[in-house]
Amino acid sequence: MRRAWLATRHLLIGAAVSLACYLMLGLLLLGLVATLLIVGAGILPETVQTVRRFASFERRRVGARTGEGVPQAYLPLTGPVAERLRHATTDPATYRDLRWVLAQLVYGLVLCYLSLILWLPAIIVDGIWCGVLGRRPVVLPVFDVLADLSCSWSRGLLQPPPGADLAQRVEQLTETRAGAVAAHGAELRRIERDLHDGAQARLVSLSMRIGLAKRAYDRDPEAARKLLDDAQDQAEQALAELRHVVRGIHPPVLTDRGLDGAVRALAASSGLSVEVAADGVTDGPRAPAAVEAAAYFVVAEALTNAAKHSGATRAEVALTRTPGMLRVLVRDHGCGGADESAGSGLIGVRRRVAALDGTVSLTSPAGGPTEIEVELPCAW
Known part of the structure; x- marks a missing residue:
């Protein structure tokens, strides 16, 4: 019945x-x-x-x-x-x-x-x-x-x-490919700008000082020594600029310390009181380099936005390892109201994550808190 x-x-x-x-x-x-x-x-x-x-x-x-x-x-x-x-x-x-x-x-x-x-x-x-x-x-x-x-x-x-699933998948891949190409183009322009305005300018100045020092070496050794000292300073500054560019491509700290250590380094230098929790990320094999880099830049962008715009003094970062997935959650206790259309940072995050077939979820009501949750497919 x-x-x-x-x-x-x-x-x-x-x-x-x-x-x-x-x-x-x-x-x-x-x-x-x-x-x-x-x-x-x-x-x-x-x-x-x-x-x-x-x-x-x-x-x-x-x-x-x-x-x-x-x-x-x-x-x-x-x-x-x-x-x-x-x-x-x-x-x-x-x-x-x-x-x-x-x-x-x-x-x-x-x-x-x-x-x-x-x-x-x-x-x-x-x-x-x-x-x-x-x-x-x-x-x-x-x-x-x-x-x-x-x-x-x-x-x-x-x-x-x-064939609807296949057509939908093709359309999705077309969109993510276009986003990845746009993100790649923006990254190349940023690297070119950093090299042109930073390291290249330093190296040009270094070359000029070495040339002046060579001319002054015989007639005024003291002036030549001063020019060589300036050239050494310029060389060190150029190296610092190149390190900055390299960190923007793939942070060496990721290679040296892994995702957990790299995120903790980010948290320590963010200017906020950041609590980092890593659940299973350090257990077993590491994630692929592209996945680690995407997760790192998500955390970097989220903490930068929190420090600049939210008025927050503290934040939390959670890295979670699940079968076939890396989940990243960044929460700040600021004023909320994050607007993706107001800048390119969050759009860049979406493009970088979409290129890896991942998803991004942003929650930022007025009054806070702001949460960015990212899921990245990952073959551990």
Whole structure:
């Protein structure tokens, strides 16, 4: 009886979904008419987004009953209105959702009505069958069959189009590749600028002082000695500039001390009171150099932003090693309100992480705290 009731409840909710499908169709028609009249081009993408949420609800219902989720693959409805409208009207998954809405109008109500009609006969027949003959129920299991049939039809209609996962992956890789190329170009320009304005200028000045010292060596040894002393200072400054450039490419401290030690060195020089926790990062083999470098620069950017903009006096950094993943969490107790569009630092972090197929999550409500959480795929 309990299983029959659970199956019937699933069908009752399905009937409610069917009734809501009428509303979905009305919204779609309204959005289509508004778009054709060019007075509401932004309505159709929003309507399609609503239908997507509705279809996602049905996927979750099917997954909850069967124990196997229904995947979904949609083109993103973001960006300018023209791009959102193009994705809304050309995405094959949109038409699959529409097909499901039309079919759900029929089978959702029919299966629900059928289950309600069968309840009284099922109780009578199975009561006699079980009470008199002592046999297992023969009619009540039909409700499971009806609910499973509804799930099977919904799953078949809502499955992503063939190749949708591959197309979505290709699009994602195209975006991350473009971001990686942009980040690489910005990094090259930064290195060129640092070399031109720093080390190159120092080396030019060094060459001039050595040339003057050679000319003055015979007639004024003291002046030549002073010029050579200045040249030595210039050489040391040029070396310092080159070390700074090298640290920006791949910090030597990462090679020498590993990610844990490098992050602790960052924390000590940040000007904040930083608590560092490393869970399993030092256990076993190290992460690949690219992953360690990305994690290091995430922490460096987050602590720099915290010291410059947040007004915070303390922060926490957590490095966590999980199977196939390195998780980095930086939290500062400042004023919050971090805005990615206000500068290139956080955008650079996203590009660097996306190039490694990782994810970035930023939470920064007004009043704080600000949290940056990064997950990097990692073959330890």
